[in-house]
Amino acid sequence: MRVLRSPVTLFLVVGLLTVAAIVVGTGFLADRAASSEATAEARGTTRVIARSVAQPVVTDELLAGRAGTIDRFDRKVLKRLLVGDIVHVVIWSRSGRIVYSDEIALIGRRLHLDADQERVLDHGGTGSARSDESGNQVIPADAETGKVLRTFTRIETPRRHKALLFEAYSSLDEVESRRQEIYSSFRWITVGPLLLLIVVVTLILRVLTGQLTRAGKEREQLLRSAIDASDAERRRIARDLHDGVVQDLAGTAFSLSALSRDPATDGKTRSSLQGAARSLREGLKSLRSLLVEIHPPELRAESLPAALADLTAPAGASGIQASVSVEGAETATDERAALVWRVAQEAVRNALRHSAASTLAVTVRGDGRHLTLEVVDDGVGFDPTRVRDSEHFGLRGLRSLVAEAGGTLEVRSSPHEGTTVRMEVDAR
Incomplete structure (x- = not known):
């Protein structure tokens, strides 16, 4: 049965290794998809807040930095801007000047916009960058917020339609938590069917293994029966030859030897009888060897x-x-x-x-x-x-x-x- 079990065992090992590779591969892809989805959700939240909350109240006076407009902006929308995972907001002008931020000390600072920020200002859409990536990160990743995810989108002033860049800083820990939630959903979607497949394949293999085992036992039984029948037939033939032909030839050989030694037998006849006895003895020797080969x-x-x-x-x-x-x-x-x-x-x-x-x-x-x-x-x-x-x-x-x-x-x-x-x- 060892010969029968080896292919099944090899199939099981290869199958398990294949499933493990699929689980690892789908897990990697699911993790990437979850990260992309979590980032996409943060970008979508930023786009919605920027268009529905910030853009309607952004004025040319805020863009010009006039006194009192920042306080009025804070009172109107700040609490509605810092929602969900968002911990800080910054509004940039095309020239790279910070028009507004919940961090008052940053207002008025001027930095060169990076390529992603300029692309969003020129063509719209959204962009994102993590705190450990290059770019204009003006809010530090401190102990309170941990690492942050910057997401930005384009907004316009209501009257002059001047393009501004609305940038939200989200807690990366919260984004990571959301990624884990999404990944868990992906994982069960991918691993669940695989587990079901493993169970089904295991049951099928168990049935097939049982059939192979029974077939192997039946084949061995047939082989053993054939060998036993062959041994029995060999034993019968060897017994019949030994008790019949061998005994008759042995008796004849002894008789010829005895007759050749009779004083009444002439020399020529004695020589012939001795030759015949020798031939019979050689034949008996070969026949006994044949009997041993037929059945030991x-x-x-x-x-x-x-x-x-x-x-x-x-x-x-x-x-x-x-x-x-x-x-x-x-x-x-x-x-x-x-x-x-x-x-x-x-x-x-x-x-x-x-x-x-x-x-x-x-x-x-x-x-x-x-x-x-x-x-x-x-x-x-x-x-x-x-x-x-x-x-x-x-x-x-x-x-x-x-x-x-x-x-x-x-x-x-x-x-x-x-x-x-x-x-x-x-x-x-």
């Missing part, structure tokens, strides 16, 4: 070297020099020893059938915790990407059994470079 004896860890030697015995008849080396496998369980033999059986069978090798080496190494099998031949090799389905099918079928035992099975080969089958599994 009940394997135990200590009998693994002998079982592997029987497995490679037919190699000599194919002109292949075979060797078996087993070290440190005594501590392995019988179940692991049987798995090693089964993988070695399939690898040796493939080597004898397809490799055209001159040497074949079967090596088993154990260190008490892990058991490693390597079957190496120096044959023609093959391209793993183009191998026919009929070849090495048995090894592919054994991968699930090896994976279920917590091990790995790897086949390495290339044309004219031989083949290596390597399995590593826990010894217990």
Whole structure:
């Protein structure tokens, strides 16, 4: 099941990372949008107050700086100007002179208007700048108000229609508070659907994972049933051959040997009988090797070297020099020893059938915790990407059994470079 769960786990990880990236990205965009919206609200408030409160009472006398006009202006509109987030107001003339301010000491000061202020005076609209940005900030950011946001717009005197610049200073803390409120709304709009999406996708993945798990279990059950059926059939064939043909051939070989030793048998007949007995014994040896390949004896860890030697015995008849080396496998369980033999059986069978090798080496190494099998031949090799389905099918079928035992099975080969089958599994 490890093979089945890995793609799902990878999908979940990638999905969570994607959602996290979306949340971070939308959060950044929402924060920028909230800041823009909060500033836009401050500019809109300034525009409304300037046009509806200040502009109707701005007179040419105020512009000229005549005595008493400032007091009358204060009494009429000052309280209505300092509303909401606005903490200070300043009215500029086109020449950069401060015509009016709630800070009396500033009236009459003259400064050069910056580019944004001149643009608004010439073309209308609104502008804004924070206290930490460049521009004509005449009201200091003090401990009482904190940092400020300057917003300005154009107004005109009623009679002569002379352009003036109305500038309002808003507490940046209040603007920031409004930004947080707007951002919270944006955040729930963006994060809410994502959370819903995560829940829906999680439920879908859970259903799909369950289906994959069941399909995997069914596939493993079918594979196990097929292997068990194959073992049962192999066991029946091996038993029938052993109890029938092998016993008959063994009896015939003994009879021929006994007859060849009879003094009444002449020399020519004795030689023929001895040759026939030798042929029968060689045939019996090959047949017993075939029986071991068809179905092994009940394997135990200590009998693994002998079982592997029987497995490679037919190699000599194919002109292949075979060797078996087993070290440190005594501590392995019988179940692991049987798995090693089964993988070695399939690898040796493939080597004898397809490799055209001159040497074949079967090596088993154990260190008490892990058991490693390597079957190496120096044959023609093959391209793993183009191998026919009929070849090495048995090894592919054994991968699930090896994976279920917590091990790995790897086949390495290339044309004219031989083949290596390597399995590593826990010894217990």
